[in-house]
Amino acid sequence: MPIGAVVTDAHGNVLSRGRNRIHERSGPSGAVFDHKLAHAELNALLFLDHRENDPRACVLWTTTEPCPLCAGAARMTDVGGLRYASREPWGGSAAMFGAVPYLKRGDVRVVGPEDKQLEGVLAALQVERFLRLGPEILGRFLRLYGEVMPEATEAGRRLHRSGALREMGREGAPVSEVLTRVGEEMTSAA
Numbered sequence: 074m075p076i077g078a079v080v081t082d083a084h085g086n087v088l089s090r091g092r093n094r095i096h097e098r099s100g101p102s103g104a105v106f107d108h109k110l111a112h113a114e115l116n117a118l119l120f121l122d123h124r125e126n127d128p129r130a131c132v133l134w135t136t137t138e139p140c141p142l143c144a145g146a147a148r149m150t151d152v153g154g155l156r157y158a159s160r161e162p163w164g165g166s167a168a169m170f171g172a173v174p175y176l177k178r179g180d181v182r183v184v185g186p187e188d189k190q191l192e193g194v195l196a197a198l199q200v201e202r203f204l205r206l207g208p209e210i211l212g213r214f215l216r217l218y219g220e221v222m223p224e225a226t227e228a229g230r231r232l233h234r235s236g237a238l239r240e241m242g243r244e245g246a247p248v249s250e251v252l253t254r255v256g257e258e259m260t261s262a263a
């Protein structure tokens with residue numbers, strides 16, 4: 074899944090990183106992989122050295138609005154801030170921080186998407202990946218994405234139809250190239 078996360082200190086220095094490893098058969102020692110719980114934020118939080126760093130002074134950055142598991146994990150590890158680059162209409166649970174007493178009491182500073190273009194690219198990647206995986210919930214997932222982020226959803230559909238990302242994956246194209254390609258698709262979908 075195209076989701077990544079890092080934990081930084083108050084100055085923005087990266088202390089740990091993680092990525093979604095649900096569909097990966099192997100991973101570094103200490104990471105969760107090949108499991109439904111192998112989420113990016115969870116992996117980034119697991120690699121944060123809690124003895125060396127005060128989590129209250131740390132910020133969890135993630136490409137995608139955290140799911141209930143990762144929102145809970147952020148609270149349970151006492152990070153001071155959470156920032157995400159793209160809304161996630163299907164499982165995004167940032168609203169839990171304002172609704173669930175336990176999460177509210179954690180006083181985690183939550184900052185949502187600040188860059189429309191970046192959000193569009195990330196959402197298009199997510200849509201393309203779901204189309205490839207074809208899970209049972211695909212229809213409902215796409216409907217929700219289409220309502221909230223129509224252009225990104227269209228760009229994701231087009232990327233899937235053209236097979237562009239599959240081909241770039243096979244060729245081992247650098248991330249920068251992939252992002253440029255998705256950005257172009259976003260521009261023509263707009």
Ligand SMILES: [Zn+2]
Pocket residue numbers: 112113114115139140141142143144
């Ligand atoms: Zn998650």
